[in-house]
Amino acid sequence: MQNFVYRSQPARVVFGRGTIGTLAQEAERLSVDRVLVLSTPEQAEQAEAIATVLGQRFAGLYPKAQMHTPVDVTVDALSMVEHVGANALLSFGGGSTTGLGKAIAFRTDLPQIVVPTTYAGSEATPILGETEHGRKVTKSDPRILPEVIVYDVDLTLTLPVAMSVTSGLNAVAHAVEALYAREGNPVISLLAEQGISAFARALPIIARQPDDPDARADALYGAWLCGLCLGSVGMALHHKLCHTLGGMFNLPHAPMHTALLPHAVAYNAPAAPEAMRRVAGALGASDAAGGLFDLAEKLGASMALKSMGMPADGIDPAVEQAMANAYWNPRELEGEGLRRLLANAYEGRRPG
Numbered sequence: 001m002q003n004f005v006y007r008s009q010p011a012r013v014v015f016g017r018g019t020i021g022t023l024a025q026e027a028e029r030l031s032v033d034r035v036l037v038l039s040t041p042e043q044a045e046q047a048e049a050i051a052t053v054l055g056q057r058f059a060g061l062y063p064k065a066q067m068h069t070p071v072d073v074t075v076d077a078l079s080m081v082e083h084v085g086a087n088a089l090l091s092f093g094g095g096s097t098t099g100l101g102k103a104i105a106f107r108t109d110l111p112q113i114v115v116p117t118t119y120a121g122s123e124a125t126p127i128l129g130e131t132e133h134g135r136k137v138t139k140s141d142p143r144i145l146p147e148v149i150v151y152d153v154d155l156t157l158t159l160p161v162a163m164s165v166t167s168g169l170n171a172v173a174h175a176v177e178a179l180y181a182r183e184g185n186p187v188i189s190l191l192a193e194q195g196i197s198a199f200a201r202a203l204p205i206i207a208r209q210p211d212d213p214d215a216r217a218d219a220l221y222g223a224w225l226c227g228l229c230l231g232s233v234g235m236a237l238h239h240k241l242c243h244t245l246g247g248m249f250n251l252p253h254a255p256m257h258t259a260l261l262p263h264a265v266a267y268n269a270p271a272a273p274e275a276m277r278r279v280a281g282a283l284g285a286s287d288a289a290g291g292l293f294d295l296a297e298k299l300g301a302s303m304a305l306k307s308m309g310m311p312a313d314g315i316d317p318a319v320e321q322a323m324a325n326a327y328w329n330p331r332e333l334e335g336e337g338l339r340r341l342l343a344n345a346y347e348g349r350r351p352g
């Protein structure tokens, strides 16, 4: 048996189709009447349309969320919070918009309603990564965890296939690392397996038929489960390497996760055989690392970090930085192995 500690994250989750119709009720439940809606510039129009559901409770739209949650954007948004007298936040979008809502909530303790439109899973975690002076710093705090998540499957029907695939594999990465986490526990492991198998089932259908509502529901449910994994147990080599590469070379978040995951898994495989068995089982594959690579490649994801803008001479400094930041991993970090891992991910070679 396994000794364990399990702590649930307090959040209200509304899941289904057409659930954005409940946003005014959700605001009422929180006893808030001045809701500031957040989005990226690309999703401003859609956010504005959704804001109408809030009726009198709509206090304004701040459509300037950016990737990596730059602190200067947060400071600018905070002045709007004050200007409109907001007493709640509604983040409409992917992890970048959710990040902005979390950054504001961390500083103001305003309640957050999140309406996710990707599979990143940030809405289910008390974690915030924000960037200042070119450095991304991660913190965890109960104020950061959103109070309400409204998952509306209909909003994801138009998520482009390429983004669906990489965002889905970004979610799968949370579940995979939860299966070998130091604080792992049987409840989170169950969610992790279910999350991985939801995406393994749903993504091939979405790639053929992007507006299939059942596959979209499966994927969005998987995103929530994988987000719970990320928010509940510590992540290891894969997430730390993504953090390093993202910071050093500004690589796109979800595509980078997709290309790196099979290689981080191959590196950790000898030290986590039970987790590997469960990942492979959830994928319906004979081997975890190969199964992850084949799923992503079959779905058309780019598997080479060099195609995302990583420079060839970036491998050595990345290994150096990854080795410099001590963190727990099931397998000891060893320079030559990490160099091989990154060289394989750089070229997009299949592991094994």
Ligand code: NAD
Binding pocket: 040, 041, 042, 043, 066, 067, 068, 069, 093, 094, 095, 096, 097, 099, 117, 118, 119, 120, 121, 122, 123, 125, 127, 128, 129, 155, 156, 158, 159, 160, 167, 170, 230, 253, 254
């Ligand atoms: P994103 O939020 O940056 O979105 C990428 C682009 O896609 C944006 O322009 C966005 O407006 C657009 N978009 C989003 N949904 C769409 C849809 N349904 N249809 C069309 N376009 C859509 O991407 P992401 O991968 O969701 O989030 C990445 C960010 O989230 C990173 O900064 C990452 O660090 C962070 N993140 C944080 C956590 C956490 O727990 N703190 C977890 C996962 C990711």
